[in-house]
């Protein structure tokens with residue numbers, strides 16, 4: 001392979017072809033109405049494209065979680081959206097004004113069109129209910145006409161997709177490891193085949209090896225199923241590996257939004273450069289762009305057009321509990 005081939009391959013990997021938008025956030029401002037009001041998100045605008053992984057980076061307290069919650073209208077008082085527009089562009093052609101949805105419409109919208117895996121989500125599973133019952137409840141709440149057989153098949157399929165043996169359907173959350181619980185949460189988030197998944201530090205509480213396995217699978221699932229991901233973390237090296245584009249937040253504002261490679265090589269904003277410089281793994285010799293880790297799947301293990309459920313190659317083999 002020549003150097004030109006290498007460069008071309010790298011460009012294919014790192015320069016995403018931007019598809020049509022699936023979500024548009026315009027001038028969003030979110031304020032915590034406390035004694036000394038905090039404007040946690042200031043005039044934030046971004047476009048998420050279909051099938052894209054958009055990383056949201058920035059140090060603790062810059063407003064990442066507030067932004068993510070507001071997009072899904074999961075924010076609670078004292079948080080208030082004081083201005084802005086959030087539009088979901090459904091694949092059937094409809095534009096949905098998320099801020100105008102009534103409660104019932106919002107309940108139908110969440111999980112179905114846009115789902116969220118948030119910090120500590122692995123503890124969000126109901127401790128007294130089996131995995132089977134939790135998947136079934138979510139499915140039937142949105143698809144009441146599904147037959148028992150369809151519910152069973154879909155539940156098995158999503159578990160397989162995230163690398164959990166369907167034999168675990170009968171398990172209670174405490175019978176699963178942290179990594180498995182987090183995989184189950186990801187299965188739950190993709191259960192209804194949403195077009196967007198927002199992931200807020202989904203793997204932070206897990207050890208590094210499990211984290212990488214799960215991230216690899218998220219990228220693989222995105223490749224197979226084409227949902228868009230907003231991935232939030234302050235781990236910039238990790239975002240550089242998995243994201244198509246990265247938005248950098250500083251004190252509530254999005255100060256830079258670029259492709260991962262451009263951000264890595266030619267960050268424009270001084271804060272982005274400072275952030276890049278604060279990770280020793282990024283501040284040494286900048287040779288080849290580091291975007292290889294989680295993209296590296298065993299060659300030939302999957303075809304892009306695969307539509308049948310497949311067990312990810314990296315899935316742990318596990319025994320029935």
Ligand SMILES: Nc1ncnc2c1ncn2[C@@H]1O[C@H](COP(=O)(O)OP(=O)(O)OP(=O)(O)O)[C@@H](O)[C@H]1O
Nearest residue numbers: 032034038040059060061062063064065066067078
């Ligand atoms: N309930 C609240 N009341 C008042 N201020 C709040 C509240 N929750 C968050 N904030 C403030 O809003 C700002 C943004 O917080 P947010 O949690 O969105 O940041 P973050 O970037 O997600 O941080 P982290 O990475 O630590 O989760 C911070 O200044 C925070 O102190």
